[in-house]
Amino acid sequence: xxxxxxxxxxxxxxxxxxxxxxxxxxxxxxxxxxxxxxxxxxxxxxxxxxxxxxxxxxxxxxx
Numbered sequence: 001x002x003x004x005x006x007x008x009x010x011x012x013x014x015x016x017x018x019x020x021x022x023x024x025x026x027x028x029x030x031x032x033x034x035x036x037x038x039x040x041x042x043x044x045x046x047x048x049x050x051x052x053x054x055x056x057x058x059x060x061x062x063x
Contacts, residue, residue: 005040026050
């Protein structure tokens with residue numbers, strides 16, 4: 001079990017793209033809205049998914 005909660009990945013660039021991803025932190029709206037109600041394990045999982053999305057977007061841009 002993960003005890004330490006991560007800092008919010010919010011970068012204060014709160015704008016969703018056409019896929020519903022935040023242009024700043026790459027979370028979807030349900031992840032953003034539910035952040036404070038998640039336990040640390042769930043928050044770390046959101047950060048992992050957001051990083052995967054960020055990498056996928058960066059990869060698509062370089063093509």
